Amino acid sequence: MTPPKASAATPNAERLTDYPQPSVTADCVMFAVESSELQVLLVRRGVEPYKGEWAIPGGFVGVEMSLEDTARSKLREKTGIADAYLEQLYTFGDLGRDPRGRVLTVAYFSLIRKPEAAPVSTSDAASEAAWFPAAATPALAFDHARILDMARQRLRNKIRYEPIGFELLPEKFVLTDLQRLYEGILERELDKRNFRKKILGMGILKALDEKQQNVPHRAARFYSFDQEAYERLKERGFLFEL
Amino acid sequence: MTPPKASAATPNAERLTDYPQPSVTADCVMFAVESSELQVLLVRRGVEPYKGEWAIPGGFVGVEMSLEDTARSKLREKTGIADAYLEQLYTFGDLGRDPRGRVLTVAYFSLIRKPEAAPVSTSDAASEAAWFPAAATPALAFDHARILDMARQRLRNKIRYEPIGFELLPEKFVLTDLQRLYEGILERELDKRNFRKKILGMGILKALDEKQQNVPHRAARFYSFDQEAYERLKERGFLFEL
DNA sequence: TCAAAAGTGTTTCTGCTACACCCATGC
DNA sequence: GCATGGGTGTAGCAGAAACACTTTTGA
Numbered sequence: 001m002t003p004p005k006a007s008a009a010t011p012n013a014e015r016l017t018d019y020p021q022p023s024v025t026a027d028c029v030m031f032a033v034e035s036s037e038l039q040v041l042l043v044r045r046g047v048e049p050y051k052g053e054w055a056i057p058g059g060f061v062g063v064e065m066s067l068e069d070t071a072r073s074k075l076r077e078k079t080g081i082a083d084a085y086l087e088q089l090y091t092f093g094d095l096g097r098d099p100r101g102r103v104l105t106v107a108y109f110s111l112i113r114k115p116e117a118a119p120v121s122t123s124d125a126a127s128e129a130a131w132f133p134a135a136a137t138p139a140l141a142f143d144h145a146r147i148l149d150m151a152r153q154r155l156r157n158k159i160r161y162e163p164i165g166f167e168l169l170p171e172k173f174v175l176t177d178l179q180r181l182y183e184g185i186l187e188r189e190l191d192k193r194n195f196r197k198k199i200l201g202m203g204i205l206k207a208l209d210e211k212q213q214n215v216p217h218r219a220a221r222f223y224s225f226d227q228e229a230y231e232r233l234k235e236r237g238f239l240f241e242l
Numbered sequence: 243m244t245p246p247k248a249s250a251a252t253p254n255a256e257r258l259t260d261y262p263q264p265s266v267t268a269d270c271v272m273f274a275v276e277s278s279e280l281q282v283l284l285v286r287r288g289v290e291p292y293k294g295e296w297a298i299p300g301g302f303v304g305v306e307m308s309l310e311d312t313a314r315s316k317l318r319e320k321t322g323i324a325d326a327y328l329e330q331l332y333t334f335g336d337l338g339r340d341p342r343g344r345v346l347t348v349a350y351f352s353l354i355r356k357p358e359a360a361p362v363s364t365s366d367a368a369s370e371a372a373w374f375p376a377a378a379t380p381a382l383a384f385d386h387a388r389i390l391d392m393a394r395q396r397l398r399n400k401i402r403y404e405p406i407g408f409e410l411l412p413e414k415f416v417l418t419d420l421q422r423l424y425e426g427i428l429e430r431e432l433d434k435r436n437f438r439k440k441i442l443g444m445g446i447l448k449a450l451d452e453k454q455q456n457v458p459h460r461a462a463r464f465y466s467f468d469q470e471a472y473e474r475l476k477e478r479g480f481l482f483e484l
Numbered sequence: 485t486c487a488a489a490a491g492t493g494t495t496t497c498t499g500c501t502a503c504a505c506c507c508a509t510g511c
Numbered sequence: 512g513c514a515t516g517g518g519t520g521t522a523g524c525a526g527a528a529a530c531a532c533t534t535t536t537g538a
Contacts, residue, residue: 013289013290013291013293014289014290015342016265016340016342016343016345019265019302019304020302020304020305021263021264021265021266022263022266022303022305023258023261023263024263024264024266024346047255047256048255048256049255051255060261060262061264061335061346062261062262063262063264063343063344064337065337066335066336066337067333067335067336067346068335088332088333090330091309091330091333091348093303093308093309093310093348094308094309095306095307095308098258100257100258101258101305102305103258104266104303104309104346104348106333106335106346174490175490175491176489176490191528191529191530192490192491193491193492193493193529193530194527194528194529196491196492197492197493198526198527212490214536214537215488215489215536215537216487216488216489216536216537216538217487217488217489217490217535217536217537218488218489218490218491218534218535218536219489219490219535219536220489220490220491221490221491416517417517417518418516418517433501433502433503434517434518435502435503435518435519435520436500436501436502438518438519439519439520440500454517456509456510457509457510457515457516458509458510458511458514458515458516459507459508459509459510459514459515459516459517460507460508460509460515460516460517460518461508461509461517462516462517462518463517463518
């Protein structure tokens with residue numbers, strides 16, 4: 001591709017203003033789990049286009065903030081959480097995906113512990129937000145259905161070979177919670193004994209001296225993810241896989 | 243993030259021009275294999291910044307072409323190839339990665355059969371291009387070393403669970419070529435018998451009635467990748483893995 | 485005492501790894 | 512006839528899958 005116009009003043013340099021500049025947004029698909037169900041946070045658009053429809057939270061990228069920080073600030077704005085797991089998903093740049101003109105969207109996805117998230121604002125109509133089952137959302141604005149789809153698929157793949165499932169659970173959890181989480185995201189049932197054998201055998205869980213209280217059945221032990229142990233193992237070539 | 247200025251004319255719509263617009267390039271890391279060595283195509287920059295240094299081919303994204311088509315046209319421009327494997331890698335958007343100002347780069351990588359590529363232009367100094375061993379390039383402009391690194395890593399991972407290695411080989415190849423390709427990219431040696439057993443057992447290779455000619459040893463049989471067989475198997479839940 | 489989930493071992497089967505020799509061809 | 516790479520089978524082992532009963536607790 002050649003520049004639209006040559007720059008007479010600086011014949012040996014390429015200037016940014018020689019080229020058209022598309023608009024860019026950073027959007028963030030926020031996932032959480034409640035009652036073993038994968039959920040996603042959506043916002044209702046307060047302005048045209050697609051006013052009144054549900055969308056993935058996002059905002060335009062300024063010139064003074066990195067892409068990831070832009071996504072992270074969306075996350076903080078909607079949930080109050082500053083340090084959640086965040087990963088770049090894909091960049092969408094097809095023509096015609098925004099009726100106003102050329103818009104690129106750099107999509108991220110994030111995993112949060114729902115109990116830690118601030119309640120979503122329902123009063124302010126301009127920023128109405130709500131949690132939906134990730135597998136059954138209302139129709140979405142723009143090409144956001146495709147973005148969500150890709151995010152779900154990425155999560156399904158990634159959760160099998162990186163220990164990111166823990167990001168969706170409370171710090172202290174019970175093995176059955178972990179198993180249900182995996183079953184929900186992988187969309188198939190797992191054998192209880194084999195699951196426990198495998199995950200405990202990895203040595204990346206800390207068994208806590210604490211049990212469930214007031215449950216109408218034998219109380220289960222709490223565990224937490226042992227980040228340091230995982231790092232140590234990874235250095236020695238250990239690969240998480242489930 | 244709130245718009246820098248409110249739009250009086252259209253209070254209920256969000257206008258693209260309300261926001262600053264970064265420049266965006268689409269760059270394409272082109273991989274090929276020669277003599278079992280993974281190589282990458284680089285171009286020497288003819289303009290400032292980084293004039294005279296080697297870089298990953300790329301160009302600014304116009305408003306009239308999709309991201310992928312922009313990457314694809316770079317590919318065609320440098321190699322003459324129109325239909326190679328192309329995959330989006332990552333979008334780089336850190337501040338300060340271009341001394342001229344805010345530039346985002348949507349990076350792609352591509353796998354091509356080197357024999358099919360047009361010879362690279364060495365005469366025209368403004369678009370000098372050359373193949374380098376992917377593991378030992380000269381210093382690169384911008385943050386392109388990081389981009390190349392990520393591309394190599396992605397290729398290493400992806401080649402193990404998707405049948406994309408074939409994109410780097412001629413249509414007709416010999417099993418030893420395939421094995422050498424994997425050994426080169428995975429950077430470890432593989433057992434000949436186990437490799438053959440595994441790959442032939444998948445049923446995604448067509449054995450051709452053709453053998454090497456004029457080789458100073460027993461002539462090896464040619465094979466080709468059977469795309470249809472692979473698609474059929476994939477539908478039934480088969481997963482390529484090596 | 486009942487309902488509900490926690491916790492625990494063994495056997496079977498599958499698939500990976502390791503390994504060595506004869507064959508065909510050109511020079 | 513020699514150098515070079517092509518082509519082949521088997522035994523051992525590790526890890527995955529299948530599978531059922533006893534324990535603890537609150538109501």
